[in-house]
Amino acid sequence: MSGDFYFRRHPVMANSMIIFIIACIGIVIVFLSLNLFTHHGESDTVPSVENMSYTEAIKMLRKHGFRTDIRDSIYNEEIQPGFVVEQFPKAGSTVKPGRKIFLYINAVHPKEILVDGENRPSESAFKGYSRRQVIAKLEELGFKNIRIVTVPGDDDRVVRVTANGKTIMKMQKVPINAAIVVEVRDGALRHQTDSLLQEQYMEYVLDGDEDVFEMEEPQAEEAAPAEEPQEHEEPVADEDDEW
Numbered sequence: 001m002s003g004d005f006y007f008r009r010h011p012v013m014a015n016s017m018i019i020f021i022i023a024c025i026g027i028v029i030v031f032l033s034l035n036l037f038t039h040h041g042e043s044d045t046v047p048s049v050e051n052m053s054y055t056e057a058i059k060m061l062r063k064h065g066f067r068t069d070i071r072d073s074i075y076n077e078e079i080q081p082g083f084v085v086e087q088f089p090k091a092g093s094t095v096k097p098g099r100k101i102f103l104y105i106n107a108v109h110p111k112e113i114l115v116d117g118e119n120r121p122s123e124s125a126f127k128g129y130s131r132r133q134v135i136a137k138l139e140e141l142g143f144k145n146i147r148i149v150t151v152p153g154d155d156d157r158v159v160r161v162t163a164n165g166k167t168i169m170k171m172q173k174v175p176i177n178a179a180i181v182v183e184v185r186d187g188a189l190r191h192q193t194d195s196l197l198q199e200q201y202m203e204y205v206l207d208g209d210e211d212v213f214e215m216e217e218p219q220a221e222e223a224a225p226a227e228e229p230q231e232h233e234e235p236v237a238d239e240d241d242e243w
Contacts, residue, residue, distance in 0.1 A: 046101060048091030050084050054105055057084045061101050071102040074111075077177055081108040112173035113141050115161070124160045125168040131184045134158050138180060146180045153185025 047064055049057035061068050076085055086104040089095055115138075116125035126134045131148070138146055138161075151159055161168045163178040174180075 042097055043094045044097045044099075046087075046089050046091055046093045046095055046099075049087055049101075049103070050091065051079065052084050053080075054082050054084065054103070057087075057103060065097050067098065067100040069100050069102050071104055073105050073107040075107045075109075075176060079106045081106055110175040110177045112175055113143070114171070114173050115141065115163075115168050116170045116172075118170045121169055121171040123170050125170050125172065126158050126161050126182075129158045131156060131158060131182070134161065134182055138182075142176055143174075143178070143180050145177070146182065148182050148184060150186040151183050152188055154187065155185050156187050157185055159183040159185060 044064060044066075046066070047060055049060050052060065058068055071088070074085055079085055083106050084103050085106045088102045088104075089099075126137070135146065135148070153159070160183050162181045162183070163174045165179075165181075168174055
């Protein structure tokens with residue numbers, strides 16, 4: 001009776017006490033739930049699944065109570081297709097039980113790269129480009145197996161680029177591990193042409209000099225014959241003139 005009387009006389013205080021008690025009970029329930037679902041104070045060590053096949057890695061992680069998620073697929077020639085390239089968290093990490101482990105799988109097929117994005121698919125890629133431009137572009141795209149072959153020509157421009165023996169066309173994608181061959185003109189014909197022109201010029205110059213030397217020297221004019229001195233006859237005096 002006294003309790004009922006108190007609550008009647010002080011309803012605000014009574015309600016505050018009830019709210020406080022309910023809040024304490026709620027906090028206790030939440031704390032116990034967190035311990036139950038988050039495994040508070042518990043931990044597990046992540047096993048190593050790198051260089052394992054995808055199926056073997058899944059079995060291993062599930063055996064230890066972990067969940068899995070495929071984060072991305074990359075391509076590495078040194079690892080078999082379908083095998084785990086990388087994992088996160090790393091092997092040996094201490095984590096909560098049941099945590100999700102992210103796996104990076106080596107792709108079954110190599111990644112394909114757009115080599116020449118110029119919208120003229122009927123033309124071969126990089127035709128007419130300089131050797132330096134093409135090599136820099138291919139290395140920037142990530143190609144590793146690049147070989148240069150020289151062919152006769154009058155300049156140093158690219159003739160064509162092949163991938164695994166086939167000519168690469170513009171707007172065509174090529175596997176990142178393809179064997180790339182860049183055919184470049186060696187410029188030998190230009191040097192041969194220059195040498196031939198120089199030889200012809202020298203022959204022309206030499207022939208011109210010989211003509212000069214072979215020119216006939218002008219002959220001196222024949223001297224006119226000297227006139228014979230004419231004898232002057234002395235006048236003969238007549239006998240009559242002596243007297």
